Amino acid sequence: MMAKFLKPREDDDDDIVPTWQSDKPDVNTDNVTSFIFNSNVSLGLEQQKQRLPIFKNKNHILYLLENYQTLILVGETGSGKSTQIPQYLFEAGWCSGSRLIGITEPRRISVTSLATRVSDELRTQLGHIVGYTIRFDDCTTEDVTKIKYMTEGILMREMMTDPLLRKYAVIMLDEVHERTIFTDILMGLLKKILKKRSQLKLIISSATVDAEEICHFFNMSTTNNATILSVKGQLYPVSINYAIDPVPNYVQGVVDTTIKIHESMPVGDILAFVIGLDQIEHIVRLLKEYVNQRTDLKLLVLPMHGSLPNNEQIKVFRPTPRGMRKIVIATNIAETSITIPGIVYVVDPGFVKAQWFNPNTLTNSLVVVPISKASAIQRAGRAGRVRSGHVYRLYTEDNFKQLNNSTPPEMQRTELSSAVLQLKALGIHNILRFAFPSPPPAQNLRVALELLFALGALDEEGNLTKPLGETMAELPLHPIHAKVLLGSGEFGCSDEIASILSLLQVQDIFIKPSSGALALKARVLKRNFEVEQGDLLSLLNIFAFYEQQDNKKEFCHKYFFNYKVLKRATELKAQMISLLRKYNVPVVSSPRNTNAVLKCLTSGFFSNAAYLHHSGAYHTVRGNEELHIHPSSVLYTLQQPQWVIFNEIVHTNRSYMKDLCVIEHDWLLELAPHYYQTVINFGGR
DNA sequence: GAGCACTGC
Numbered sequence: 001m002m003a004k005f006l007k008p009r010e011d012d013d014d015d016i017v018p019t020w021q022s023d024k025p026d027v028n029t030d031n032v033t034s035f036i037f038n039s040n041v042s043l044g045l046e047q048q049k050q051r052l053p054i055f056k057n058k059n060h061i062l063y064l065l066e067n068y069q070t071l072i073l074v075g076e077t078g079s080g081k082s083t084q085i086p087q088y089l090f091e092a093g094w095c096s097g098s099r100l101i102g103i104t105e106p107r108r109i110s111v112t113s114l115a116t117r118v119s120d121e122l123r124t125q126l127g128h129i130v131g132y133t134i135r136f137d138d139c140t141t142e143d144v145t146k147i148k149y150m151t152e153g154i155l156m157r158e159m160m161t162d163p164l165l166r167k168y169a170v171i172m173l174d175e176v177h178e179r180t181i182f183t184d185i186l187m188g189l190l191k192k193i194l195k196k197r198s199q200l201k202l203i204i205s206s207a208t209v210d211a212e213e214i215c216h217f218f219n220m221s222t223t224n225n226a227t228i229l230s231v232k233g234q235l236y237p238v239s240i241n242y243a244i245d246p247v248p249n250y251v252q253g254v255v256d257t258t259i260k261i262h263e264s265m266p267v268g269d270i271l272a273f274v275i276g277l278d279q280i281e282h283i284v285r286l287l288k289e290y291v292n293q294r295t296d297l298k299l300l301v302l303p304m305h306g307s308l309p310n311n312e313q314i315k316v317f318r319p320t321p322r323g324m325r326k327i328v329i330a331t332n333i334a335e336t337s338i339t340i341p342g343i344v345y346v347v348d349p350g351f352v353k354a355q356w357f358n359p360n361t362l363t364n365s366l367v368v369v370p371i372s373k374a375s376a377i378q379r380a381g382r383a384g385r386v387r388s389g390h391v392y393r394l395y396t397e398d399n400f401k402q403l404n405n406s407t408p409p410e411m412q413r414t415e416l417s418s419a420v421l422q423l424k425a426l427g428i429h430n431i432l433r434f435a436f437p438s439p440p441p442a443q444n445l446r447v448a449l450e451l452l453f454a455l456g457a458l459d460e461e462g463n464l465t466k467p468l469g470e471t472m473a474e475l476p477l478h479p480i481h482a483k484v485l486l487g488s489g490e491f492g493c494s495d496e497i498a499s500i501l502s503l504l505q506v507q508d509i510f511i512k513p514s515s516g517a518l519a520l521k522a523r524v525l526k527r528n529f530e531v532e533q534g535d536l537l538s539l540l541n542i543f544a545f546y547e548q549q550d551n552k553k554e555f556c557h558k559y560f561f562n563y564k565v566l567k568r569a570t571e572l573k574a575q576m577i578s579l580l581r582k583y584n585v586p587v588v589s590s591p592r593n594t595n596a597v598l599k600c601l602t603s604g605f606f607s608n609a610a611y612l613h614h615s616g617a618y619h620t621v622r623g624n625e626e627l628h629i630h631p632s633s634v635l636y637t638l639q640q641p642q643w644v645i646f647n648e649i650v651h652t653n654r655s656y657m658k659d660l661c662v663i664e665h666d667w668l669l670e671l672a673p674h675y676y677q678t679v680i681n682f683g684g685r
Numbered sequence: 686g687a688g689c690a691c692t693g694c
Contacts, residue, residue: 107691135693153693160694180692277688306690332689353689366689418693476693508688579694631686652687 049087049121052080057231061085062092065170068227069194070202070218074211075231076381081205082110082174083118086147089170090122090129094201095146099169104152106180107337108134115139115149135476136571152182153476159189159426160474164197172203177210177374178336179409179438181419187437189426191218194225208374210406217437236384238346238391247394250349251279255286257392258327261345262299268344268389269326271334273379275353275368277305280329287327298323304330304340307508316340335378339385346383346391348376350399356413358651359443361625362607364415365651370399374406409438416440416448417479421457424464425473454607454675455483471583476575477501484604485576486585491600494580495589499543500536500601502572504647504659509542509569511560522560529559530634533594534644534661536601538634543569544591599671602663605645606672610657611665612642618657621668621676630656643668 049055054075064071075081086101095101105111111132119130126132131140132149140148152173159165171190176183190202204214211228218226247253254272261270274280280303287301304316320326320342328340332352352375356365371379376393383389393400411419420431428434431445452458457469457479464470472482481501488497503509510526513519529542542559546566549555556563580587590596602609610618610627618627627649629636635644647659668676 133694151693157694178691182692275689305688307688333691335690337690355689368689474694505693512688575694630688632688636686650688656687 049080049084052084054080054084054231057229058084058088061229062088064227064229065089065201065203068225069198069200070204070215070226072204072206072211072215072218072226072228073231074206074208074228076207076377079231081231082114083121085172085203085205087118087122090146094169097169098143098167100145100167101147101170101172102155102165102168103147103149103172103174104155104182104186105149105174106152106178106183108151110175111149111151112137115147118147118149136575152180152186155186156182156189156422157476163426164193165200166197168200170201170203172205174205176204176206176214177208177406179406179411181410181414184409184411184437185419185422187214187217188435191435194218207378208406214437217435236386236388238380238384238389240380241390241392242397242400243392243394244396246396246399247349250351250394251282251286253394254283254329254347254349255290257347257394258287259290261347261390261392262325262327265345265390267325268386269320269328269340269342270345270347271328271330271340271343271382272347273334273349274329274331275349275351276331277307280305280331283329287329298325300324300326302326302328304328304334304338306331306333307512334382335375339382342386343382344386344389346379346389347394348379348391349394350376350403352407354407354413357415357444359441359447361651361655362415362447362620363625363649363651363655370403372404372406373400376400376403411436411440412438412444414444416444417451420445420448421452421469421473421479424452424458424462425470429462451607452479454672455479455604457483467583474583475579477505480604480608482604484601485580486583487603488600489580489585489588491596491603492586492588492590493593493596493600494585494587495577496540496591496597497600498573498576498580499547499569500540500597502569502576503539503543504536505572506565506569507562509539509562509565511562513560518560525559532638532662533598534635534641535633535659536647536661537594537597539659540597598661598663599667601661602645602667603671605647605661606668606675608646608649609663609668610644610646612640616640618644625655627655627657629660630658633658633660635660635662 073081082103086103089101105114111134115130115132116126119126122129124130127139128141128144130147131145133140133154134151165171173183173186194200194202206214215226215228254274258270258272274283284301284303291299291301300320302316304313316328317340326342328334334340350371351368352371353366354369356367358365380391383391423431423434432442449458449462456465457472459465464473468486471486472479475482475485477485481504484497485501488494511522513522529545530538531541542561546552546555553563556566577587610620613619619625620627635641641662643663643665644657644660645663646657650656650658
């Protein structure tokens with residue numbers, strides 16, 4: 001059935017006002033050339049700054065900050081708030097003394113590009129007045145840097161050494177509408193800090209409508225200390241078209257709609273949001289078939305998703321050849337992470353795949369859910385970055401009105417043991433009574449506390465143990481991984497463990513070509529590194545070979561490994577090794593003793609153990625949940641081992657264990673007796 | 686026989 005659309009609203013008429021667009025040039029510069037659209041390139045920087053909508057609010061913002069401790073700023077992307085407000089504060093003298101303005105961002109790429117932009121605007125060298133800090137890259141100068149951009153995790157780490165954040169005069173949390181787990185923890189902690197440091201100012205910057213709720217959170221149990229200001233964004237107008245009837249099959253809906261746009265609308269590229277990889281491939285195939293039937297069509301159909309190899313990703317950023325129209329079929333990656341230039345039309349089916357943690361089964365489910373209003377608005381905005389655009393929503397206006405304002409915060413749908421350990425280390429004793437902006441389910445907190453106790457990070461009273469718990473909290477790792485790393489010296493294999501753990505932090509190292517022949521070749525080559533002990537040791541094997549290569553790039557190219565990812569893993573490993581030295585854990589290697597590595601892993605992963613049930617499926621030892629080996633595992637095609645540990649469970653149509661490791665059941669009793677004493681006999685039968 | 690997207694002293 002062809003999707004039908006209402007006419008665009010009359011008030012969304014084209015009104016082209018060329019102005020500076022790029023609040024956040026958020027294209028990953030590691031991948032591609034950076035595309036920063038700036039239609040005011042011929043204007044002086046000062047003129048450009050004054051054209052930003054935020055400029056009109058400058059004095060008002062400064063006034064409000066004088067009178068309120070917390071300012072909640074609502075403004076769409078493009079308003080210039082992330083770049084301008086820190087400069088206004090700096091010029092207004094908020095950095096007198098030795099204090100700084102700190103701005104947090106959820107992504108590293110935002111941190112570096114914003115800091116670069118602002119230091120250009122102030123005509124200073126990056127790292128002097130304006131600096132940034134991300135993991136592995138501290139580009140600030142002590143006593144010189146006044147405006148500091150950083151990732152949220154960095155500010156949280158700073159709280160461990162400076163709990164009241166005395167270095168800062170103003171903290172600005174940016175992109176708060178994304179509600180990452182760090183944003184929520186920071187808001188909870190900052191609420192406490194604000195009470196103790198009345199001179200500290202907090203700016204919460206958000207793109208959406210949840211401002212009232214956040215304002216209420218900061219006003220609770222204090223005087224009216226928080227206020228809201230809305231700033232107009234600066235995107236070109238985007239006309240909104242809703243489907244008249246619900247679209248039953250969104251794959252067909254996307255295909256029909258893009259074809260209809262192509263046949264009836266003026267030039268301009270099309271971006272369609274799709275849930276998953278197979279749907280992308282399906283739609284791309286259908287559109288290509290359509291293109292092939294009609295030789296007169298000048299259409300360029302491109303897929304875009306995170307696991308696409310680099311050279312394929314770059315294609316969507318290339319300027320569309322004259323007379324052609326580009327159609328990009330993308331996952332959610334195009335919603336916030338990357339900005340594709342030239343998009344005028346957006347097709348939005350209104351669904352997304354989201355991760356959900358189930359504390360009863362201790363598993364993550366990947367579920368398809370309707371997007372939020374905030375996402376719908378963000379997606380629509382992707383059509384208005386070049387000139388006025390159009391969004392085609394494959395759902396009705398009534399459907400839109402029923403959407404949640406925003407996706408539930410990550411805090412409410414994720415595994416919490418890392419977060420709880422951090423809070424304990426920051427002196428929050430009663431986690432259940434902590435002021436969470438959106439409290440997580442109590443069950444999720446309980447499960448996290450139990451795991452931390454089983455790992456030995458907490459004692460029976462729930463206090464951080466010394467030194468184990470305290471040290472685990474210091475490490476930038478999941479508590480299970482932290483436990484494994486800190487124990488690796490005793491097992492004589494810290495080098496191997498550091499390799500494995502670093503590979504578990506990064507994205508998939510395997511490049512999966514989309515062409516069938518190459519995909520087969522990649523799979524055959526991967527076999528060279530596979531070992532019967534499972535995925536974690538196979539990964540170690542690959543990494544050991546990688547480390548020995550003189551020409552690492554060529555090695556990766558030959559075996560279809562992702563060089564960029566392995567390079568990042570090398571950095572992570574080096575950091576882990578230096579952390580081991582810091583905490584006096586011997587850095588040793590036992591390349592031939594695989595059992596030592598396996599036992600060391602078991603000493604932390606014991607709660608993620610499963611045994612082969614006579615039904616042919618696996619069962620967790622506690623909970624008795626049915627599990628299966630993920631088809632991507634090296635164990636998938638081998639004889640099923642009796643006992644395994646795993647790094648992760650994903651629940652799609654079944655529960656799959658990923659990143660497996662073959663173990664012996666005696667090790668569980670030996671290494672985690674407190675956890676397994678009572679249940680092991682049942683499981684071991 | 687399966688894969689939304691990010692991210693940390």
